[in-house]
Amino acid sequence: MVYSKKATVWELSVLKLSADKVWYKGVVLKGNQDIQNKKGKAFRNAINVLRSYFTSVFANQEICIHTNSGTILTKTDAFGRFQVISEKAYSLDLKITLSDADQVLKIVQNYPVIFEEEQRTLDIISDIDDTILVSNTANIFQRIKTLLFLVPERRTVIEFTKNIFLAWEDVNPRLFYVSKSESNLFGLLTTFIKHNKLPLGVLTLTPYLSFAQLVKGQKPVDFKLNAIRFLITQSRSKHYILVGDDSQKDMAIYTTLAKAYPELILKIYIRRTGKEINKTQQNMWETLLATGTSASYFLPEHAETILDEIETLKHELI
Template identity: 65%
Template sequence: MVYTKKASLWEFSILDLTHNSYWYRGVLLKGDHNHLRLKKHSAFSNAITILRSYFFKVYAHQDIVVTSGTQTIKTRTDAYGRFEIVSDVKPQAELTITLSNTKSPLKILQDYPVNFQEPQRTLDIISDIDDTVLVSNTSNIFKRIKTLLLLVPEKRTVIGFTQNMFKAWHDVNPRYFYVSKSESNLFTLLTTFITYNTLPIGMLVLTPYLNFFQLLKGHKPKDFKLEAIQFLITHSRGENYVLVGDDSQKDMVIYTKLAKMYPNLILKIYIRQTGKIRSIIQQTMWNELIATGVSASYVVPDEASSILKDIEHLKQHLK
C-alpha cells in the first residue's frame, strides 16, 4: 500500500461504546516519521528519540476522512493535531484514514493495538500510569527527567502492587483503560513498557501532543483527566468501575469528584502511597476521598496481601 508522506497517524485507537457507537481518536503528525517505529535499546537513542518528538509538528486544523468499508466519517483535527469523534460507523477490516485532499492513506505509527471492540464487560478498570503502573518520580522534576530520558522502557521499574492487582482481577475479564496526564509524545514509550511487562492491554488516553515550548509553558488541559474518565463512564456505561492511582499528584482529588458523581458505579478506588510517610496535604485529600462513602484503600507495600484478599471478596459482588 502506498502511504502519503504528508502526514502520519499517531496514538490511534477505536473504542466500542454502547448503543452501536464507536469512539475514533488519534493525532496527526506532519511527515511520514517511519523512524518512530524502530526499536530503540540504548539510553542515548532513547533520549534522542524522546527529545526529538518535542520538535515534530502536528497537523492542526486539517480535514480528514475515515473510510470503513463503504461508509465514511468526516472530521477535523484541533490545534494539537488531535481528532476525536463518536460515530455509528462500525470499524471494518478495511479501514483507512486520509487527508481530505489526498487519496493515499495515512500510515499508522504504532505496533500497539488499535481496535478495542470487546463487548461490554461487568467491570472496567481505569488506571493512572506514572507512579501507579511504572516508577516515574513525578514528585521530583530532576529524577523524572533523568528516568524518562536515560532508562529505556524495558528497564523502567514496574510497580509490583499494581501488576499483582491487575492479575487478581484477571478472571473477571475486565476492560482496562490507562488515563494519564503524560503527553501523547510518550505513547510508544508507554505502550512498549506495557507490552514488555505483560500488563493488560488497554486503551491509552493521554494529554495532547506537545512541542518543546508548549511543554515548558505547561500547555496541558487542566481538567483533562477528570473529563476523560467522565467520558468513559458516561459513554461506555459499565456496571462497575475500579479506579487506580497514586498520591504523588492529584489522583485523590479527581477520584473524590468522580466518587461524588458516580457513587453507585465505582466499586473500589485504590491509591498507592509513593513515599515513606503521608504528608498533611495527602492525608487531607485522603480524608475527603473516604468521606464520599465509596470503598477505597490507601495502599502501602506491607498491605498488598490484604488488598488482594479484599479483591477476592469484591469479585463475589460481581457475580
C-alpha cells in the same frame, strides 16, 4: 501501498462503545514519522523523546476514516487530535486519508488499534506514572533523567498494581489508561505496557506538545477528570475501579468522581509513593474516605489484605 508523506497517524484507538456506537480517536503529525526505537539503546531513546517535542502536529486539517460501512469525515484540532463517535462500524483494515487525497496515512504504532469489547460488568481506569511504572513525578530532575535515559524495557513496573489487575482477571474487565503524560510518549508507554505483559487497554493521554508548550505547562486544565467522565458516560459499565497514586492529584480527582457516580465506583486504589504521608496527602485521603466509597491507600505490605478483599468483591460481580 503508497503512504502520504504529508502526515502520519501517530496514535490511534478504536473502541466499540455499544452495539451501535464506535469511538474513533487519534493524533496526526506532520511529515513521515516513526515510533520505533532500538531496544536497549538509551542514547537513542533520549534523542527520540527530545525530538518529539520539535515535531509539528497536523493541526486543523480534515481527514477521512474509511471503514467497510462507510467513510467518516472529521477534523484534527490545534493539537493534531481527532475524536468522533460514529454509528459506522469499524473494520480491521481501517484506513485514514487526507480529505483531498487518495494516499493513505501510515499508522506507526506497535500496539492494538481496535478494542472490540462492548461494555462489561467492570471497567478498570488506571493512571500510568507512579501507578504502573516508576516515573519519579515528585522530583522533576529525577523524572527527566528517568524519561530520557531509561528505555521502556528497563523502566520499573510497579508489581503490586500489576497484581491488582491480574487479581481481577476472572471478571474479564476492560482496562483504560488515563494519564497526564503527553501523547509524545505514546510509543514509550505502550512499549512498556507490552514488555511487562500488563493488560492492553485504550490510552488517553494529554495533547501532543511542542517544546515551548511543554515549558509553559500548556496542558489542558482538568484533562484527567474530564477524560474519565467521558469514559464513564460513554462506555457505561455496571461498576468502575479507579487506580492511582498520591504523587499528584489522583485522590482529589477520584473524590470528585466518587461524589458524581457513587453507585458506579466500586473501589478506589491509591498507591503510596513515599515512606511518609504529608499533610496535603492526609487531607486528600480523609476527603476521599468521607465520600463513603470503598478505598485503599496501599503499600506493598498491604498486598495480602487487598488481594483477599478482591476475592470477596469478585464473588459479588461474577
